[in-house]
Amino acid sequence: MTYADLMSEPKRRNKAATRSALLEAARRRFTEHGYDGTGVRDIAADAGVDATLIFRYFGSKQALFAEAVRVEVPEGLGRGRRSDPAALVDALLREVVFTDRPEPGAEHPLFVMLRSAGRPEVRAQLREQVCGEYLAEFTGRLQGADAELRAELIGALLVGIGLMRSVIDSPALSEASFEQTRGLVAAMVAALHEAAPH
């Protein structure tokens, strides 16, 4: 894509195009090799430009990472603001956990960050997104004494599944389809609701 783009039109100068080429190359590299395993020269080479443009356009490698990996929380998460928590889980499982197989670059940014979680700044960004955006959705929809704890357990399950597939690459979960998994996950989440409020 980047290749073809730059080959068809030999060397057309275009700031916006270069910027997004850099961004896409960064996403791929970071996804595959993590933050520390990726050098600015690698990214620039993939994008077909000079490495110094990274600093021109983004300021620093860290800032490029942050922007490359930033993700907006999906708008209509569980189809409607006050929907069933179970529907929300199902939607999240489908849309974020099971949207990471096909090719690197299509993997969800959450797990890209997970793979680069050695850096404190990356951890901070990860915490902000997971807690501030995703978990909040659950806490709002749950009721009872330990709603927050139960919300985080759901989050842990989802993140754990993604982790098993994305970084550990465990056999069964990696091969399993969304349809095979959703029923089991739903059962686990349902049990959490039915558990007596202590």
Added chain:
Amino acid sequence: MTYADLMSEPKRRNKAATRSALLEAARRRFTEHGYDGTGVRDIAADAGVDATLIFRYFGSKQALFAEAVRVEVPEGLGRGRRSDPAALVDALLREVVFTDRPEPGAEHPLFVMLRSAGRPEVRAQLREQVCGEYLAEFTGRLQGADAELRAELIGALLVGIGLMRSVIDSPALSEASFEQTRGLVAAMVAALHEAAPH
């Protein structure tokens, strides 16, 4: 500890002692800063010796990491070879997931690896330990068509909880005690058993 050790007995040459001092320093550093965030000179300085000894005694930084972070699967995991899967989950939750708070260095190696999962070799080691040693325990105790998938879902839940506490540092799960959590986790796992074999 390392400090006092070497200060009390000014400079006693002892290969075994130096080796394990290096190993302990490595564990602490890797735990806190991850693989890439830790240099061999940092480790050696903490251990109070020269960095070149790392290569003398371990061969390479990677080999030191592998040895520092290697963990033997706890012997009597669920108290007895053929025990209830629920008891196994409870034991694992207590012994590996909830044994990571107090101080760095006491954190479970599994999560140290998780935080350094950018490196492919670390991922390989992680997969080997999780799949080969821990998950096998579950698969053996479960029955039904999709035993393996259900085993990995249990693993995902446990790993996810550990991750929430260890790298994401989510509020509720990080503060929660083992006693507060075990009941909810047990309920989720039980639901998995009762789910019809498809």
Added chain:
DNA sequence: TCGTAAAGTCAACAGTTGATGACTTATGCT
């Protein structure tokens, strides 16, 4: 067509990285 501002490149720096080989110092046996 020409000139100017933007887009892209080059060379280089200062620091760090893992790793090696030759060197020095202490230890323990005879």
Added chain:
DNA sequence: AGCATAAGTCATCAACTGTTGACTTTACGA
């Protein structure tokens, strides 16, 4: 006491890191 061997150290390498400023080339409006 003296010597061989092991334990520890020093200087150094070569590669790579993110980042910077000055330089060259292209695009585009006048």
